[in-house]
Amino acid sequence: MGSDVLSILRRHAQAHGLVGPFVARKLTPDTWESFCKWLDAGFAGDMVYLDRRRNERRDVRYLNPRARSLAVFALPYSCASPNTETMHSGLISPHAMGEDYHHRCRNALKRVVDALRTELGTHVDGWIHVDTAPILERDFARQAGLGWIGKNTLLINPDFGSRFHICEIALSIDIPATPVVVPDGCGACTRCLDSCPTGALVAPRVLDARRCISYLTIESKGSIPRDLRPALATRLFGCDACQEVCPWNQKATVRPFSDATTLAMDVVEILTLDEESFRSRFRSSPFERTGRTRLLRNAAVVAGNIRAQKATGPLLHLLKDTEPLLREHAAWALARVRGPEMAEAIQSAYERETDARARSDMALSLRDARES
Ligand code: B12
Numbered sequence: 001m002g003s004d005v006l007s008i009l010r011r012h013a014q015a016h017g018l019v020g021p022f023v024a025r026k027l028t029p030d031t032w033e034s035f036c037k038w039l040d041a042g043f044a045g046d047m048v049y050l051d052r053r054r055n056e057r058r059d060v061r062y063l064n065p066r067a068r069s070l071a072v073f074a075l076p077y078s079c080a081s082p083n084t085e086t087m088h089s090g091l092i093s094p095h096a097m098g099e100d101y102h103h104r105c106r107n108a109l110k111r112v113v114d115a116l117r118t119e120l121g122t123h124v125d126g127w128i129h130v131d132t133a134p135i136l137e138r139d140f141a142r143q144a145g146l147g148w149i150g151k152n153t154l155l156i157n158p159d160f161g162s163r164f165h166i167c168e169i170a171l172s173i174d175i176p177a178t179p180v181v182v183p184d185g186c187g188a189c190t191r192c193l194d195s196c197p198t199g200a201l202v203a204p205r206v207l208d209a210r211r212c213i214s215y216l217t218i219e220s221k222g223s224i225p226r227d228l229r230p231a232l233a234t235r236l237f238g239c240d241a242c243q244e245v246c247p248w249n250q251k252a253t254v255r256p257f258s259d260a261t262t263l264a265m266d267v268v269e270i271l272t273l274d275e276e277s278f279r280s281r282f283r284s285s286p287f288e289r290t291g292r293t294r295l296l297r298n299a300a301v302v303a304g305n306i307r308a309q310k311a312t313g314p315l316l317h318l319l320k321d322t323e324p325l326l327r328e329h330a331a332w333a334l335a336r337v338r339g340p341e342m343a344e345a346i347q348s349a350y351e352r353e354t355d356a357r358a359r360s361d362m363a364l365s366l367r368d369a370r371e372s
Pocket residue numbers: 031034035038047050093095130131132133134135136137138139149152153154155156162163164165166167204205206207209212214215219237238239240242
C-alpha cells in the first residue's frame with residue numbers, strides 16, 4: 001500500500017505544481033537542540049511565537065497525535081528579474097508575489113488528500129501544514145531528501161536551488177521514507193555570508209533574525225533600527241541577497257508557479273495609502289498579513305534611502321498619521337530627502353509627539369535634518 005500511496009500523492013501533487021512527496025525518516029527533528037540554542041541566544045527577536053511553542057517542535061505527534069508519517073512537498077516560485085520601471089521602485093521578494101503561498105499550498109494539498117482518500121477507497125487522515133505550524137520544516141525536508149541546509153540557512157535542492165516553499169501532510173498511515181539524503185553542496189563557498197547587507201548570517205547556518213532584512217520588513221512589528229535602515233536600500237518587502245549570490249540558484253531550472261511580473265512597487269504611491277485603499281488593493285496577498293503600517297513604514301525607509309523628492313508630500317502627511325511608528329519613520333525619511341528644509345516640520349512633529357519611542361527617534365532625525 002505504501003508505494004501506491006506514494007504514486008497517488010506524486011501524481012496529484014504534480015498536477016498542482018508541487019514537487020514531491022519526499023518522506024521524512026522519522027517524526028522527530030534532528031536539530032531541535034540547535035533550534036533551542038538559537039532561541040536562547042535571542043536570535044528570534046520579537047518572534048515570540050517560536051519560543052511559546054518550542055516544545056511542540058520536538059515531535060510532529062504533539063500536533064497530530066495519530067500521525068504515522070510525514071510527506072514533504074516543495075512549491076518552486078518564480079525568480080524573474082525585478083520590474084523596475086516605476087520611478088521610485090521598492091523591491092518585493094519574489095516569494096511574496098502573486099497569490100499568498102500559504103493559501104496556494106494549503107488548497108493544493110487539500111485536493112491531494114481528497115484524491116488519496118478517493119483512490120484508496122478508505123479514510124486516511126491527512127493534516128496539512130504550511131509555514132505557520134510549530135514544525136521545523138527545513139529539518140524534515142532535509143531528512144526527507146529534498147535538499148541540504150545551506151550556509152544561508154535555506155534548504156537547497158541540487159536541481160531547483162532554494163527558491164521554493166515547503167509544505168507537508170502528516171498522514172495517519174505508514175509510508176516508506178525517501179531513501180536518499182542529499183549531501184552538503186556548500187563546500188568552501190561563503191558567498192552568502194559575505195554578501196548579506198547587514199551581517200545577519202553570524203556564522204554558517206546561524207542567522208540573527210534581528211539583523212535580517214526579511215525579518216525587519218515582514219515580521220517585525222516595531223521600529224526598524226536606525227543603523228540598519230540604510231542597509232535596506234530599496235528592499236520594500238523581504239530580502240533575497242543571500243539567495244541571489246548562491247551558485248545553486250544561478251544554475252537552477254526553476255518552474256514558477258506565479259505569472260506575476262511586478263517585483264517592484266512605487267513607494268511614493270504606497271505612502272499615500274489609507275487603511276481602506278490598502279485593504280482593497282492588497283486583499284488575499286501576502287501584504288494583507290503584514291498590514292498597512294508595516295508596509296508604509298518600509299516604504300518610508302526606502303523613500304529616505306533613494307531620497308525620493310516626490311515622497312515629500314506623503315511623508316509630511318504621515319507626520320500626522322495615527323500610528324506613531326509611521327510618524328517616526330516619516331520624520332527619518334524627511335530628514336534624508338530634504339534635510340534642512342524639513343527641520344521645521346520635524347520640529348513641530350517632535351513637539352506634539354506623545355509616544356516616547358517615536359519622540360526619541362524624532363529627536364535624532366531632527367538633529368540629522370539640521371546637520372545635513
Ligand atoms: C522564523 C522564520 C523566518 C525568520 C528566521 C529565519 C531563519 N533562518 O531562522 C525570518 C523572518 C528571518 C525568515 C526569513 C526568510 N524566510 Co522564513 N521561516 C521562518 C519559519 C516560520 C521558522 C524557521 C525557524 O524555526 N527558524 C529557526 C532556525 C534556528 O531553524 P531552521 O532555520 O528551521 O533550522 C535550523 C537548524 O536546522 C539549524 N542547523 C541545521 N544544521 C546545522 C548545523 C550547524 C552547525 C548549526 C549551527 C545549525 C544547524 O540550522 C537550520 C537553519 O537555521 C519557517 C517555517 C517553519 N515552520 O519552519 C520559514 C521558512 C524557513 N522561511 C522561508 C523563506 C522562503 C524565507 C525567506 C527566503 C523569505 C524572504 N525572501 O524574505 C527569508 C530567508 C532568510 C534566510 N536566510 O533564512 C521558507 C524556506 C524555504 C527554503 N527553501 O528553505 C520556510 C520554510 C517557509 C516555507 N514553508 O516555505 N524566516
